[in-house]
Every structure is written in structure tokens, then in C-alpha cells.
Amino acid sequence: MSRVAWLALLAVLLAGFPWIAGEFYVNLTSQIFIAAIFAASLNLLVGYGGLPSLGHAAFLGMAAYLSALLYLKLGLGHWITAPIVLAATTLMACVFGWIALRATGLSFLMLTLALSQVLWGTAYRWVAVTEGDNGLRGLTRPAPFGISLDDPAAFYYFTLAITVLAIWIMARFVGSSFGAALRGTRDQPRRMSALGHNVWLIRWITFVYAGFWGAVSGLLFVYYNKYIHPASLSLTSSAEGLLGVIAGGSGTLAGPIVGAALVMILKNYVSAYIERWNMLLGFVFVMIVIFMPDGLVPGIRRLWARWKAK
Amino acid sequence: MATEALALAGINALYADSHVLHDVSFSFNAGRVLALLGRNGAGKTTCMSTIIGFLPPRDGEIRLFGEPIGRLMPETISRKGVGFVPQGRRIFPTLTVRENLTVARQSRGGAAKPWTLDRVCELFPGLKGRLQQPAGSLSGGEQQMLAIGRALMGNPRLLLMDEPSEGLAPRIVAEMRRTIARLKQEGQSIVLVEQNIKLALDLADDVVMLNTGRVAFAGSVDEVRGNEALITQHLGVF
8 A cells, every 4th residue: 555545544544533433532532642742842852853851841831831821810812822822932942942952962851851840840839820739720722713622523623633734844844954954963963063054053943943842732732631730841741752752763753643642542541441550651661662672663664664575 | 376275374283181283284275185194193184173173273273265264163164165074974874865965055155166966966976866865875985975975065165085085995996086086177175184195196286294293294296206215204105
């Protein structure tokens, strides 16, 4: 079957899914879409830029909190808050990137972690504004063109459309000449500077761009949950994203989507049957690293190629 | 009057406390090929790293077509017109051949015949059919051609080549020789670091020999050719 045929089949499956699946599965898939945007945005840094971050939840959480606060405290509508939230979070990514990219490697990782922990601590302790551990409730979903997104199927199609658009734009980004330069900085930063490229600037732009898409996932996250808690800014939230990227296959377009789906299914579905689902997630991750060290997508592609060659 | 392409004056360069280049001075004119020769560890690659900006000199001055570049960042030096073909090729293995070339593209006003993807493919026909292939899947010789093509895509005014024949089969070395000769014929200024003395002397107009980080000889290639004593003393070959 050709690539186009596979894509057509996938499109039909995704479009028809709410007709055949129950509400639980429709909601779970919506959450997978949101996690996929989050993981794909993190993959821009980890997979294409060689910049492993443990603080990417800062953008998801910040966007979610800002959206909630603008709605609850100022009474602003979704169509006003959304652009403000995206602009403000992207601006925050500009500052965070400027700070974190003072370093690379492990130091970069720790700086991203430190910055996100500052936000997590603020959300947790600044009770007067964030209501601390209680979180912010009483939120609503937008109603584009008068269509209420409270219906699971409507929200599913809304997130599906945004996810497809986001992945397509990110694919264009990594496939562009800028994307090639980004991969060049990942592989040989010194060589890239000898070719006239400002390596720091390339990384910073990517950091900001990844922050923007992290914010998009944050908006969808708060629309879905209609509630926001400091946990969305936590290390666990960042680590789950990173786990999805690595498990699915960093530096590939499909990898973070598959990885995010795996994490969300284990978190939301398996946890209903197994109390210690975190242990299972860890076990699955270790198995992937042992048997498919590049991740599920590259690993399956390799197996498929081997099988076809026989 | 001939234009000076590159001039180093009193360059001292150190790796931490290790003093590698001692008061190195030489220059050569535009459109010529300078062979930078020396034994292993003589400081040739360090000299290249200093010119390209990877290792800023402790003191001394480097001028590119009269403009000081000794304290600039590597990307700025590159944008001023220094192209670099590193030792060991160092192509981007996960990028396609096309991406390797286009990522290095820089336009330079005044270039009579600018280097483009098509022109690089015309110089290296072997690359043409492999543009969509990951560069890591090319043979050593093809990778070397790609490394040269990548440097040319920046339309350099000065091309630094660090051991381009290293590890290549004789047939590929011959092809490399023809390529460098053609670039020279087109007026490209080249600094050529080579262990293959015969190749270097065949192509060069000027020769600088380094010995333990100091300039041991600087002169024309004619002064070196046939001077076995000089070559044996500083290069230990022949």
C-alpha cells in the first residue's frame, strides 16, 4: 500500500472515530492529540536541536494558567485570551531561551528544569492568585462559530484539526532550510559556525518556536480539563513529554505522536486496571530503550524494512 | 599590484597552557595556492583553527584582504569570505547531500561566477544523482567532494583545505588534484594543508613550512622543489 493510501486510511479512521468509539475513548484520543502537540514541540528541541529539556511543561502550564486567569479574573472571552496567551507565553519562551541557552547539554537541561520549577513553585505558593493546590476551576471551553466544544465529539474534531495543522507546520519547519541548519547545529555546531551560521540564534529561535507550540498545547489542555492545577507545570509533566519523545523516536515526525499516545494510554487507560501504572510505564520505557534504542517509530521501520527484504 | 589575500603577523596561539603557534607570520596573494606543510604536530591544523576563529590568537594580527579578522567569531569570519574544508570531511551525516550544500549557501556581492547547487554538481558530477541521499551514506571520496562543495557554496574569497587527500584512494586523490587545479585556474585563493607533499608541491605557488609551531620556511614553490635537504629537514620525507 502506498504512503498516500495509508494516510487516506488514517484520515478516514480519525474522521470516523467518534462515530464508532464511546465517549471515554473519544476523550482519551483528544488528550492524545494535545499530548502529541506537546511532545512534537519538545521534539523540535530534543530531536532536531539536540537540546534535551526537562522544563517544557513551563509553556503548557503558563499558557493554561494565563488563559484561566484572564477568563476568571478579567472575564475576557476565549477569542481575546487565546492570542494574548500565545503571545505572552512566546515572550516568556524568548526570556527562558535567552537564559537556558547560556549553556548546552546537561547544564541546559538543568536550567530548563530550574526555570520551570520557579513557575511550578509560584503556581503552588501564590495562593491569592492561583489558589495553590486547589487549582483554578469554573473554566469553560470556547464555542467557535457557535459550535459548543463541550460535546466530546466536537472537541475531538477541534483538537484533531489543530493537531493536524500543528504537525504539518512543524513538519514544514524541520524540512525547511532553517530545519536543516538546526539539524546541522545538533550534529556539528562548530562546523555550522564555520559555515557562517549563528548557532546560538538558530537554537534560540527554535526554543521560542517550541515554546509557542507548547503554549498551543497548553491552551487545548485547559480547554479540555476546564481546570488547571500546579501539576501541569511540574517536573512529572515535563518528564512525561520527554518520555513520549524518546519512546516514540526523537528526531522523527511520527515518533513523538506515537510516544505521546503510549504515555496517555498507559496513564489514562491502564491506570484504571493497574494501580502502579507508573511502574508499568517505566518497564515499557526500559524495554523500548533495550530493544529499540532509537524509539518505536525508527525501530518498527527497521523491522518492517527487514521483513520486506526477506 | 597584487592583492594580499591572507596575512598572519606575529600569531601566538595556545591550547590552555600549551603554546602551539609561536610568532607565526606569513602572507600570500589572491588567486594563488599556498601550501602549509609540516610534520605531524607542527601546528598546521592549529594554524587553520586560528584563521577560521575556532582558536583566537593570544596576540598577533590576521588580515583577510586587508581587513583584520583575528578577534572575530567563526560565523563572522565565514561571512567575510573564509571557506573551510575540515580534516576528516565532517559533513553532516543525517542531512541529505542537497541539505549539506544548501545549508552552507552564502551570497557574496562581486563574485563573477557565484557557486550554486548546479555549479557544484557540475564540478562534482558524482553528487548530482545523490542529492536526496543522506550524506552519511556516501563513500569517503564522495564525502570529501561534498565537503569541498559545501565550502564553495559559501562563495569564499579564501578557501582553507585541511588535508583533503587524507585517507583517499589514489584515483580519488587524482580527481581531487584536478578539482583544486581547476579552482586555482578560476582564481580561487587557497590555503592547502597536506601531508601528501607531492600533491601539495604540484598545486602550490607558495609554501610555508611549520616546525614545532614556528615558521621554518616561507617562499615560493620553486625554492622548495628539488631542495631535498630543506624538505628532509622540516618534513622528514623524500
